[in-house]
Structures are given as C-alpha cells and as structure tokens.
Amino acid sequence: RINLRMDVDQSRYLDAAKDAVKREAFNMQRSLDKGLLMDGLRHATEMLNELRTSILTPKNYYELYMMVTMELTHLNMYMSAEFIKENKIADLYELVQHAGNILPRLYLLITVGVVYIRSEECSRKDILQDLVEMCRGVQHPLRGLFLRNFLLTSTRDVLPDFDTKTAEEGSIDDSINFILLNFSEMNKLWVRMQHQGHTRDRSKREQERLELKLLVGTNLERLSRLEGVTVERYEKQILPAVLKQLVNCKDSIAQEYLMDCIIQVFPDEFHLRTLENTFLDTCCQPQSQVNVRNIIISIIGRLSNFAQADPANIPNEIKLFDIFSIKVTQIIQSRSEMPSEDIIALQSALMKLALNVYPTEVGYVNQVLQNTLIIFQNEESRANGCSGELSKLLRVPIDHYQDILIVLHLSAYPKLLRFLELCTRKELCMYIAEHIIETDTLIYSHDQVDQLLTLVECLVADCAEKPVSNIEDPDDFDCQQALVGRLVHQMTSQVPDQQFLILNTCKKHLVVGGNRRIRFTLPSLIFKAVSLCQTYHEVHEEDDKWEKKVTKILQYITSLLSALIKAEYWELSLRLYLQAALVCDAMGVSNAEAMGYEFISHAFAIYEEEVCDSKAQLMAISLIIATFEKTTNFCEENHEPLRSQCFRASSKLLKKPDQCRAVSLCAHLYWSGKNKEEGGNQLQNSTKVLECLKKAVRISNQCMEPTVQVQLFIELLNKYVYFLGNGCEEVSESVLSQLVGKIKEDLPGLESGDITRQIVNHFGTTLGFLEHHHELLF
C-alpha cells in the first residue's frame, strides 16, 4: 500500500468509507434479523474491511472506528441472545477464525470471545490470553493501536479481579498480566510510528502520536481500576514492568506522557511507597530530551496536595522534602544541558512543597535557595536569561510568609538575588519595599534593618555592575528613590535607644547613595531623628543620659544636612535646618539651644548666599521669620541677634513690596515671640511692633505702582487690626485713622479692573471688621 495520505482528499475518502460501513451494517442487521448468521458475519467482515485502510489520519480513522465498533455491539448482542441459549459459542469462536483478512478476523474474534467468556463455558484466562497474543498479528501501528484498544474496552467487564473464585476464571494476576502485555505491545506500536516516513514529516507524526496517546494510557487507567491492585502488586508487578517498557523504548514522547499518566491514575499512597527507589530513580535515567521537569513537578504537586489534605497521609519515615530535594539536585547535576527555566521551575516546585507541607520548616525554603545558588555559583552561565523566572521564585517566600522578617532569615536569599539582571533585581527590591509598606510591617531592630538594606542594596546605591543595558528613565528612578524614602518610616522601634541604632544603620547605607538619591532618602531620616529627640524629651525623667543622647542625635542631623548641602539642595536644606531648629528649641536645654542657634544661622547663610530668585527669597525669609516666631527657649543673648537679623534681611529684599511684607512679619517676632527671660510669656513689645509696622508703611510709600501701594496699605491696616485685637496699646485710633485716610484718598484714583475690585472689597471687609469688633467707624 502506497502511503498516499498527503495527496488524497481525506474527507472524501472518509465519507465513502462511512457510507460503506453504513451499508454493510444495515445488511448485517437485516441478515441477523432473519437469523442468517453466516450472511451476517460476511457483511460484518465487509464492514470491518474498511478498517484496513492506510489512508486516513488518526482523527478520521478514529471516527470510522467508532462507527464500526458501535455496529459490532449489535453483533455482540445478537450472539449473546442467540448462542448462549444453544451453547454453541465454542463453535462460533472456532468459526470466526476462518475469516479472510487478519484485521476483520481479530475484531470478530474479540467480539465473540467476550460473549464466550460471559457464557462461562470456557477458561476465561485462556481466552483472554489467546486474544491478547493473537493481536500481535497486526503490526501496523495505527490499526494495531485501535485493535488493541477494542480489545481493552471490550473486555472491560470480564477481567478477573480479586474476587474470582476458581483457577479457571483466572486471578487478578492474570488480569494484570493481560493488561501489561496489551500495554507494552501498544507502546511498541506507538513508538514505531515515530520512525515511519520522512524526517521532514516528523513534527506532523509527533502531533498524530499525541492524538493517539490516550489509547496507550487507557491500559494504565484500566489497571488502576482493578480492585485487587494493592500497593504490593503495584510496587512489585505493575510499576517495574511499566517503567521497564518506558526505559527500554527510549522514546521521549512515550516516557513523558506515560510517566505523567502513572502519576495521575494511581493513588497517592502508591506513589509514596514507590517514590524513592523506583519512580524517581527511573526519572533520572530516561533520555535527556525527556521533559523530566514536568514529570517531577507533577508528582511533587500531587503528593503536596495529598499531604495538605491530611498531614497523617504521609508516614513519618517518608521525608518528602529531603527525598525530592536530593533527587532534583541529582537530576540537575546530571543534565548540563538543562535550561535554566527548567532548573528554576523544579526549585519552585520544591519551594512550594516546603511552604505548603512543612510550613514551620523555614530551613527547607532556605535549602532550596541554597541549592539553586550553588548551581549558579558553580556555573555562572546557567544564570543567564532566567531572570524573569528567578524573580518569580524569589517572590514566592514573600507572598507566602507575608512577613518580610522571615525572608530576612533566609541566608541564601540576598546572594541569589545578585544573580538577577540589574533591572529585574531592582524591580524585585521595589516589590519587597512596597510589600513592607502595604502590609505595614515594622522592622524593629537595627540588625534587621541592616539585613534589609543590604538586601535591597541595588536600590540604595550604585552597583559595581557590568555596563548597564539601558539608561534608566529619570521618573522611574525618582519613583524608586521615593519608595526608599517611604520605606525608612517602616524601620521603627518603640525603644528609643534601639531607634537610634536603627537611624545609624540607615545612615550607613543611605548616605553613600549619591546626590540623586539622598534628596529622597536623607530627609526621611532627619524627620525620624527629629521625632526621636521629642521622644527622649518626653521620657527625660526616666533617662538621665537623655541630654547626651539628644546631642548625639542633633549631631547626626547635622551630618545628614551637611551631605545635603554638599549636594547643593539649598531650598530643601534651609527648610530642614528650620525644622531641626524647632526641635532643638523644644528640648529646653542649653546645648540644644546652641545647636538651634547654629541651625538658624545655617538657614540664614543659605538664604544669603544661595537663594537668588527674589520670589524664592521672600518665601525663604518669611519661612525663617515664621519658624523663629515659634521658638520659646532662646535666651535674649541669642534671641536678639536673630530678631535683628530677620529685620535686616527683610529690609534688604530687592523689591519694595517684598520688603514691606517681610518687615511687617517681623512685627510678630516682637509681639508673640517668646524667649527664656519671658519664661513662657510673649514679648509683647508694643513699641517695637509699631516701629516695624511704621517702617513697613514708609516702605510702601516708596512703591511706585499705585495699585500695589494701596494693596500694601490695606494689608498693613489688617496687621494693625491684628495687633489691636491682641491688646497692643500703641495701635491707637489715630494710627489707624491716618492709614485709613490715606487709603481712602488713593482708592478713587486706581484704574478700574478686577484687582481694584478685590482691593476695594478687602478694604470694605476690614472696615466692617473694625466697626463690628472694635466699634471704630471710619
């Protein structure tokens, strides 16, 4: 028969074959209805001849096969009905052996054979043996596979099981042998398909083989359904025979599918029993193309589920993790060609086993990481190209434990992290950081902080890496660093001394991050330090060393600020100096006061030397004044120069309106400002307040722009109103009336427009306030 599969129109051929089958089946039925057995058999044979084709693809052959075998059930029923009555089955069995071609002959023989067995007139065992042997007559792979499948399905209900009573009926062992023989013959046929035809058609052939795999696997499934198959029988008879067939056939498709089949159809207890010595050993042997990875992952997964369903399922002597761990290492070592994704997939399966089945054994998880690490350390090239998979593996413990502190205990973790490509490494570190923040995990000891910052070292400092493949997007970089800045707040201890150790550890790691990083990270440390000072102050009665400790913290803050200054972050540093000054003031002790004075001086220095933009200058001096106003513990010796400095700086601003506003702010320093000498009371120096405000008025007189001038007057009027309301005696009615008069004079002359409207309105609300609250009518 010439293999014309490629050229023949499959569907046309199939339709023709199906028509023939229908026709012959109809005729067969008609003959049987009339009681004409020989005619019936002849038509059956004709029908079965259609199955002798070589032309159909497996899918189409299957369709034909299903049709034919369904018709055969009619024959079966007829025979069962007619011949059992008359005890002539033996004759019939003899009769059908004379059919012409072997294929129809064997189908008929099987059909009759099953009826014969059911009649119980024969030795079941002998018939079954007969049938399974005789099928050897068909060596064509496709036809042979379907024939033997027919054998298996037909004998489904007649195989002897554990409860058969007589020797003639056969025993469970006979069934096992029957099926095993059928299985190995089918496997041989199946494997033979691999080598038929041209090499160029190989992938098509493999695809067709996969379509047929169920036929072979059904043998194993049938075996598993025999009630009498105990774990001993499985261990001693079945598994060795199946594995021998798998190993000897040297075919990777068969090995992979059938090993998986074994795992799926037999119960977990059987697998446990045969795991170490039989099953896994065989896994190590098969040809290196076999995807042993999927098989191992499959069996690990199954036994994992089994263990989780009920821990008592696993006997204590069976150390599942150790067994698999050792075997996986052996397998990986013996296959130098194994791709990295496969290595990691295996480790991942082991890790999940450890986490799910032995949740308290953190050491197991570390062992998995350690084993992976050793593989990569021995052969660095194996780590290439698998960053994605490795990253997924490293996420598993984080997601599982939900507590990063446990992950920090895994000694192999940071070392394995280094094998990730830099950008993947950073992503994972960000994942870790985000996880800590989202779950609100607190890192409460400086050792843990040290470990954590070492773990995420690629984020906090530049790596001495081989050339980076792409320039990092600046926005992404900023996001990363903001994340580190946020992470700092999770490193917190309620114990102040421990908190200081934490701050020092953080500084060690973060201060070397480089200019682009410290802008995001050091301020967080400064604020935590500032908070810590307050904490020490709150509990100062319990700790007689508190002043020294606060001094050390302030020195710590100073060093961080120096780093920011060196990196030229002027605006940021100015603000941070002011924040630090406030906390110094709150300490209420003299060495803190000295440092507070230093801090404000630094702020002034930055203001004078580095803030150049006039708008920024006004903002900065306003901030200094506002901050200074809040201090309460400077002695007059310190307070006075700072007051003067504020005033001087305000007067020296470039633009008149800015000068005016800043000077008017200084008035507050003389009123609500506090120093040590006043002992908690406000200075309330009315004279000085008026001096400031009068100066401000004089400055606004020098403004050239009328609208701006009037606006400033009204703002100053409101300043007067403020101090009036707070009891400043020198704000007299005449002072007010003078200013009000000036405003009233100038208002009409302003150009109409939105701003003028607003100014007029502002004046109105101010006058209204004066009338309502101070009964002053202007």
Add this chain to the structure above:
Amino acid sequence: MVLVLVIGDMHIPYRSSKIPPKFKKLLVPGKIQHILCTGNLCLRETHDYLKSISSDVHVVRGDFDLNTNYPEQKVLTVGQFKIGLIHGHQVVPWGDSDAIAAVRRQLDVDVMVSGHTHKLEAYEKDGNFYINPGSVTGAYSPLDKNPIPAFILMDIQSSTLVTYVYSLPPNGEMEVKKIEFKKGEKSED
C-alpha cells in the same frame, strides 16, 4: 449634593510612608466632585492619586512642595459658598485664628480652608466657617505632639454645608463627626 474632599499635609515620603488604607478604601473614584488640597504632598505620585479620585483637583503650595507650580492660594465657588484655600505656612503666627481670619477677609470667602498645623479643626467664627483637615497621614509636626490622621468631606447643598470630619485615633477605630453650617445673612465681621 456636591461632595468636596478637603485633604492635605501628606508629607510623603519625608514624614510618612502612605495614606492610611482605611482612608483609601473610602476614597472611591467617581463619588467626589471636587478636591481641595492644602498642600505639602510632596510627590507628584500623590497628586496623581488625588486626580484618580476626582477630575477637579485644586492644590496650593506647601512649604515642602519644592519644584512645583502650585499657586499660593485659591478661591472657588461651590453652590452658594465661596471657598478660600491656602496652605498656612505663610500665615504668621502659625495656627493663630486671628491671623487666618485676616486672610479670610482678604479673599472675602465664606469658608476658609488652611492646613500646615496638622491640627484638625472645623469651627464657625463671626458667621464664617474655618476648616483645617489636619494631616491625612498623621505626619510629624513641630507644632503638635501626636497628630492624628484625618481628612474632611464637605457636602454642599445650596446654602447648607455639612462637614464630615474623619479621623483615625491611635486605637485604630475610625471616627466620623458631623458639623452643619448654614450660610446665614452675610454678617459683618
């Protein structure tokens, strides 16, 4: 019913790591018409987060909002209420109600919103309403020993303003207080 979220002083990343999850759960997109943010976010990410909650977001500049273009102050009208918004570090002395009243006079608004002190406030004075949503993250402030995470939701219906003051005290149980304000005749102040 118009919902206005008043929120600010997040200070992320310098003083805080995140907005409390219990708050985030409440701030569902699509329910809030306007957001008034008192400033000191300090990241653009935080501004983006606000934009995801409502399409109309107003932010004013805080002292730690560096490298931004936010205005010093803002005035807008919602229903019958004219609302003023300023961070508050510009208002000297910090936290002084007379000083903030002066700003109200200047902007001539019914509702004056300010922040900076991290002190949650909602009070009426001389016929006008003063609101400080505190710090939504409970961030460190030199002016307040232990700030509590908080924010305010205003429900404005023509001439009635109902404020819902949300806070998370240390015991972890969220508190909500309701304060109503009716815009009466505009009294002279």
